Amino acid sequence: MRHRALLTILLGASLLSAPAWAQSLRIALASEPTAVDPHYHDLTPNNALAAHIFDSLVRQDEMQKLHPGLAKSWENDGKNRWTFKLREGVTFSNGKPFTAEDVIFTFCRTLKNETKVSDSFADITGNFASVEAPDAHTLVINTSNPEPLMPNLLSALGILSASTVEHGAISYDVPKNCGVTGPWPTVNGFNDGSLAIGTGPYKLKSYVRGSAIELERNASYWGPAEPWATVRLLPVTNAGPRLAGLLAGDYDVIENPAARDLGRIKDDKRFGHVITPSTRVMYFQLDVARDQSPFVKSEDGKNPLKDARVRKAMSLAIDRDAIVKRIMDGAAEPAYQFLPTGMFGTLPNPPKLAYDPAAAKKLMAEAGYAKGFQLTLSATNDRYINDSQITQAVAQYLTQIGIKTEVDAMTRAIYFPRRAKKEFSVALGGWGSGTGEAASFLRQWPPTPNDAKTLGGSNYGGYKNDEFDKVIRAAVTTLDDAKRAELLQEAAKLVLADGAFIPLHFESGIWAFKSNLTVTGRADQYMLAMSVKPVAN
Template identity: 75%
Template sequence: MRTTLLTTLMASVCFLAGPAAAQTLRIALASEPTAVDPHYHDLSPNNALAAHLFDGLTSQDEQQKVKPGLATSWENDGKNKWTFKLRQGVTFTNGKPFTADDVIFTFCRTLKNETKITGSFADVTGNFAAVTAPDAHTIVIETKQPEPLLPTLVGTVGIISSGLAKHDKLSFDVEKNCGVTGEWPTLSTFNDGSSAIGTGPYKLKSYVRGSAIELERNDSYWGGKEPWASVRFVPVTNAGPRLAGLLAGDYDVIENPAARDLGRIANDKRFASVITPSTRVIYFQLDVARAPSPFVKAENDKNPLQDVRVRRAMSMAIDRDAIVKRLMDGAAQPAFQFLPTGMFGTLPNPPAIKYDPAGAKKLLAEAGYPNGFQVTLSSTNDRYINDGQITQAVAQYLTQVGIKADVDAMTRAIYFPRRAKKEFSVAIGGWGSGTGEASSFLRQWAATPDEAKTIGGSNYGGWQDAEFDKLIREAIQTLDDAKRDQLLQKAGARVLEGAAFIPLHFESTIWASKAEYKVTGRADQFTLAMSVKPAK
């Protein structure tokens, strides 16, 4: 009897020593979310945090395959109408049942959100001509233009509770404030937790910028209970301290340790790692619309960036292979278009952009700049992997061909609002395709903006090309996959010819953890507590 009791106690102790019993999952982030508000800024760290608290009508698995979320099924009439059947029995974390009213309220809020960064998520809902609810668990969306990717796009919009604002009967009538009679929820009310009411697997406990984000498990989550009672996200922007914290036992999982340190992790049985290729392209966007441009100095106040020969010279001056090998430690791939080759709508054999400093100098001379000009490269230093170092390297390459390049690197909290105001001349960017096809980048960054901001919402450089606009507008309305694929290839080739965007590389994402934790890497680069499970 004593032996049995001792065995039972020992088993209990062993169980309690495991990660599941530890209850609190501690994750060190390389890039900190800038808000709890799911509609504030279409930014991967923000979207990843939102995925813990809020569900979309659909969701994506680790390889970005669309699957049911708050909608269990959907169908299209072959034209502009989509019908979504909503999941029943779902409640918000305040106990309120989820219904079609919450979907209408959410879609309206994306268009009435005065605190958002640029047109975040309005590029999805701005194409809605009507949203109706035949019953409490059915939503019908009629789009102004056919939208073949609507099931994917609506999944990016986190559904919030209609109880967050006073309202009469809700309707998708933006001009009449959708029936809302009180104040819409704001950025501050999400960040302080009062509006952070979702249907997701976790609830917000606290959000302190620069310090930590703490979540609590939502035990009534419709998708099943998560193994972690609480989750603590800590921003640690430097790779060295992140790894040191993992080795010291301060963190259970970390984002993006330096690739050069993976050998150290692999040789230690206490730890594990996973490397996952992503769709995120790192690139520079050039101001081709203004003369003079704010951070370009050239004779007669010209803007050399308006000359395609100059833009091509800048791209040729950059040694992408060296950046991948030396700065990214091989955990990246050179980029010659804006989505990895082989994905939907990409060129099957994109022309390689060869490192050719002599050719770059020749092009600059042909454009009338044999002695170059001055330019400042604006960059984040805490958003993308090695972003500040990459920008410094690009500046050095440009200087070598006669373009005197300086670097202004800043925290993303400052950078993104300034970029949205078009304050830069040459600006770094990073874009991961949320849809898994080439239209994601092309419609958002390269298209001439429309009034509804459904396309071109991030065209801060002002590049315009009538032929490209014709191609992308037709492509994003084409339901036939084969035809859309061809249109996107032609549109992508047109953007590459214009050279107003300089692609550098595609990031791979690395996660490292204690060996008793299993992390499933994601192509969208989201770091999710839901992707971490006990290894045994």
């Protein structure tokens, strides 16, 4: 306790001696979070906001390496049992102590969340056969199937306080409502602040959609105090105004300035910037299941996307190098698989996805579509870097091989719920690996959904490959790393060969900021106030 008291005094002294500006931080966001609720939608802006307010059992650093969070340690018995030792002396922002009961309540809430988008986070807890708390700071999870990535998966799950609901004895008994006797939390309660009770370094002061999110330092935070007394997160979805605001002094940090604009600040001593490669793959997901797809029109009345030759032709029509160079201004890498080469479970030498419009036209003719067909590409216009411009470029490439292509770009608040309802024929996606290995994409998007909802939660295109399903189901339950890597590589080959998912490129995260700050870029592209520090005098 004496050492902790001394640390608190030293931190307080350093804050008092810091310049006045160091107490407030203004960040311009490229994409606005859609909710404060940490379980509403498994979306990078949402997860980044949640990380300020809600801790997880395990945390990931900027390179996605695992570190203790609310759990001090964890171990697996080599089979289906995981034991987590929880941190003691932690309190929520409302003063209630953190215990294993809160974790069990959180797990239950992911399965009782009526206001979530898609099955966000239920894919983690759907594999839990039982969760027990031998004491207030020990948690034992038994899974139905072995889960080699349990700590990685739990690093994305914000822990709630059971004190936010009426309840009796909390237990992981989902059919009996886990002991909750009142209403389960809904998204509106988090957005208005009444349920935004966490153990993180910040507390929610206000959340106004389209305007600003205001955070204030959590004085009861169990970790080192942050240098910022207040943080304002401001949604500025257009890159031009973000940069203009930084240059004018309206913002301290901005996300994703256009790479072509970096020249305006590179030689200006008032500013700095950092470019960090990410694990986010941009891709198109195709409706390969329905005989009539809503945004496809062909002379024969069929859905051409069901034909593998058409899908391959579409991939061959896309010049990935040109998109990276001209639209992404070099701040990206062409993608030939779903995670950057060299990461766990990836193909060591994936075949390059070539640009060959002549071969694409030949395949179209072989498939019976020499005259082409009509197609609409659906995309966001405010979520990913240059998302609508990328989609427009792909539409032009497809039109050149006879597919008369239009683009319907919309705000992500409209797009994601519609995509979850399977309303699109070809949908733009962007997936950052939350686990740092190939299983992240391969377990979420291509599998046939299982009853537990642990696989295929985002299979909106109806893709089905029995051989792939067999391989990926084996991969995600294999604890031996070498065997799991081999299975993941085999699974990736099967998906790439079928062409139901067309990878485009891997984004890089870019941050620009005032020179009196340092910013640590993150591979997961999270914009965290915790990554921003004042430069020491």
